[in-house]
Structures are given as C-alpha cells and as structure tokens.
Amino acid sequence: MKRLLSVFSLLLLIVVLTVKCKKDETVEVVQEVEEPKPLVAFDYKLPDPTKFLEVQFTATPQNYKSLLWQFGDDSTSVEVSPKHVYRFPGTYHVVLTARNGQGYTAVKEVNIKVVDPTINYAICGENYMKTIGGIFSVNLEAGAGADSGEGSKKLVDGDIKTKFLQAGFDGTQRCTFELKTPQVVGAYTLTSGNDAADRDPKFWILQGSTDGIQYRDLHTVTVCPWENTNSGASRNQTKLFHFDNYVAYKFYRLYIKQTRSARVFQLSEWTINKKQP
Numbered sequence: 001m002k003r004l005l006s007v008f009s010l011l012l013l014i015v016v017l018t019v020k021c022k023k024d025e026t027v028e029v030v031q032e033v034e035e036p037k038p039l040v041a042f043d044y045k046l047p048d049p050t051k052f053l054e055v056q057f058t059a060t061p062q063n064y065k066s067l068l069w070q071f072g073d074d075s076t077s078v079e080v081s082p083k084h085v086y087r088f089p090g091t092y093h094v095v096l097t098a099r100n101g102q103g104y105t106a107v108k109e110v111n112i113k114v115v116d117p118t119i120n121y122a123i124c125g126e127n128y129m130k131t132i133g134g135i136f137s138v139n140l141e142a143g144a145g146a147d148s149g150e151g152s153k154k155l156v157d158g159d160i161k162t163k164f165l166q167a168g169f170d171g172t173q174r175c176t177f178e179l180k181t182p183q184v185v186g187a188y189t190l191t192s193g194n195d196a197a198d199r200d201p202k203f204w205i206l207q208g209s210t211d212g213i214q215y216r217d218l219h220t221v222t223v224c225p226w227e228n229t230n231s232g233a234s235r236n237q238t239k240l241f242h243f244d245n246y247v248a249y250k251f252y253r254l255y256i257k258q259t260r261s262a263r264v265f266q267l268s269e270w271t272i273n274k275k276q277p
Contacts, residue, residue, distance in 0.1 A: 032102075036063040040098040040106040042081075052117055053086045057094075064098035064106075072112075089116045090244040121242050124187035125274025129156055134179040140166050150266075160191045160236050160269045165199075169265035173256035177272060178212065182248035186275025188219075190254075191238040192226045193266035200226050201267060203258035206241075208249035215253060219243035224260050236268055242275065 042059040046052060058081045061067060069077040071084050072092030086092065091113050098106045129136075138152040142165055146152045155164035155175060166173060185208070192200055202224040207215040219241060227234035252272045259265050 035100045035102050035104070037104050038062065038064040038098040038100045038106040040064070040067075040096055040108050042096050042108060042110075044094075044110075044112060047083070049117070052089070053114060054083060055086065055112065055114065056083050057081060057096075059096060061096075061098045061106075063100055065101045066099045068097045068099075070095040070097075086114050088244060088246050089114045089119075119242070119276060122240075123277065124189070124240055124242070125277045127271040127273050128179060128183050128185060129177055129271055130158065132179050132181060132183055134177055137176050137178075138164075138166075139172065139174045140168060140170075142166055143168075155267055155270050158269070160238060161194070163193045163266050163268040165193070165264065165266040167264050169256075169259060169263055171257050173265050175254040175256070175270060176212075176251060177253075178251050179249075182210070182250040183274075184246060184248045185218075185252055185272045186245050187240060187242045187273040188252075188254075189238050189240050189269070189271045189273065190267060191269035192235060193268050194235050195230055196262065196264070196266065197226065197228045197230050197234065198260045198262040199264045199266040200224050200260050201256050201258075201265065202260045203256075205255045205257065206243070207253040207255055208245065208247065209251040209253065210247075210249055212251045215251070216247075218245050228260065238269070 039062040040059065042057055044055050044057045047054060047056045057069065059067065061080070067078055067080060069079070069082060072094050073086060075084070077084065091111055093109065093111050095107060095109045136153065136156050142148055142151045144151065150163060150165040152164050152175070154162040156177065188206060190201065203222050205217050206219040208218050209215040221241070225239045226237055254270055256265055
C-alpha cells in the first residue's frame with residue numbers, strides 16, 4: 001500500500017511541475033509587417049512611324065518586387081519599360097502585372113491596335129476565286145438546285161445582278177470555297193440582293209481552314225452594313241471588308257448566322273481577295 005502511495009505521489013508531483021513550467025513559459029509572437037500594396041500604370045507609343053510593328057512601352061510601377069508583361073502575342077517580358085516588336089498588324093490585349101513580396105498584385109490591361117499605314121482600306125487585290133479557282137459548295141441549297149436561276153452558283157458567278165436565295169434559312173447557312181492552292185486572304189466582298197432588305201445577312205463569320213475540318217474565325221460582322229430599304233442604292237451594293245490574316249488557308253467559309261429579320265437568306269455575290277493589289 002505504501003508503495004502504491006509513493007507511485008501516486010510521484011505522478012502527482014510530475015503533473016504539478018509540468019503545469020507550473022507551462023505557466024511560466026513565455027510565447028513570443030512575431031507579427032509580419034504588411035508591405036504597401038503595388039500600383040501599376042503604363043503608356044505606349046510608336047518610336048519610329050516607319051517601323052509600325054515596334055511599340056515602346058513605359059511603365060511607372062510602385063511598391064513592387066516583380067513585373068510581368070504579356071503582349072497579347074504569346075510573348076512576355078520582365079523589363080520595366082520594354083520595346084516589343086510584333087510580327088503582324090492587328091489588335092493585341094496587353095497586360096502588365098506588378099507583384100509585391102507578399103503576393104499582392106496590381107494589373108493594368110489595354111487593347112492596342114498595330115496598323116500598317118501603307119494599307120489602303122478602300123481597295124483590295126485580286127479575287128482568288130477567279131485567279132486561283134477551286135470548288136464552291138453550300139450546306140443548304142436553293143430548292144431548285146445549284147444551277148437554278150437563284151441557285152448557290154449565282155453567289156460566285158461574277159455577276160452582281162444575279163443572286164443566291166435560300167428559302168429554308170435556319171441560321172446555319174455555310175458557303176465554302178476550296179481553293180486549288182492555299183492563299184493568304186486579307187479582304188472579301190459581299191453584294192446585297194436586288195430586293196427584300198429583310199433577307200440581307202446581318203450576322204456572319206468569315207472562317208479559314210487548312211484541312212476543311214478545323215476552322216478558325218477570321219472576321220465577324222454583327223450589324224447589317226446595308227440600308228434597310230427594298231430599292232435604291234442599298235440594293236446590289238458591294239461592301240468591302242478587310243481583316244488581319246497571315247496564314248495561307250485552302251478553305252474559306254462564309255457562315256451566315258442571322259439575316260436582318262426574314263427566314264429567307266439572299267446574297268448576290270461573294271469574293272475572297274488578296275489584301276492589296
């Protein structure tokens with residue numbers, strides 16, 4: 001019994017000493033000082049008008065530890081004020097991100113347009129449908145067939161007084177031209193029909209493909225470019241569209257998704273063109 005009491009007393013003493021030691025311990029907490037939040041701003045300019053692809057960026061960041069430029073063409077820089085040379089004209093989404101030592105970030109984003117000053121947007125070059133040639137097809141045909149008076153072949157016959165009319169329009173009209181050899185197309189024209197403005201295309205996408213399977217969007221229009229009149233200057237009127245493209249595609253496709261209001265689609269002529277003469 002005495003031995004049991006001795007063991008119990010020893011355990012009690014250990015517990016008392018442990019609790020006392022813990023009470024006597026001083027825990028020092030070091031609080032991290034918060035760094036100032038980063039700030040970022042930048043400007044850009046063309047240092048030499050004759051070298052329109054070169055853009056000088058000038059940043060004025062504050063409270064930062066690292067910077068990252070993203071120029072919108074899959075290239076980056078960590079310099080404060082880099083000069084970047086684009087390969088092609090176009091619209092680019094530029095992002096500058098500043099980060100401090102604690103991971104806080106500040107971001108500025110700008111869309112910049114790099115324009116070739118030598119391009120005359122009032123003209124275009126040769127019509128590749130005629131100079132190169134190829135095969136034309138549509139997914140939705142006129143009721144009387146491609147060779148009929150308003151069949152699909154009228155869309156690429158070189159005559160703006162004829163037209164292709166498709167009375168079963170459902171928002172999926174696709175007109176495809178497969179060139180004999182791939183070409184870099186940078187412009188195209190569309191000519192409105194001779195009547196019924198509600199049949200004019202309103203929303204369409206011009207697409208390109210190297211294999212006829214995977215297509216890339218090249219140019220999109222969401223507002224009808226012709227006046228809403230059934231006669232006069234807006235009828236059989238040719239509109240010219242330019243876009244940035246530097247890939248030689250073999251297939252070009254006009255994807256009509258919406259007319260002005262009708263369930264009937266009509267168009268007199270379509271050409272795909274070299275960007276400039």
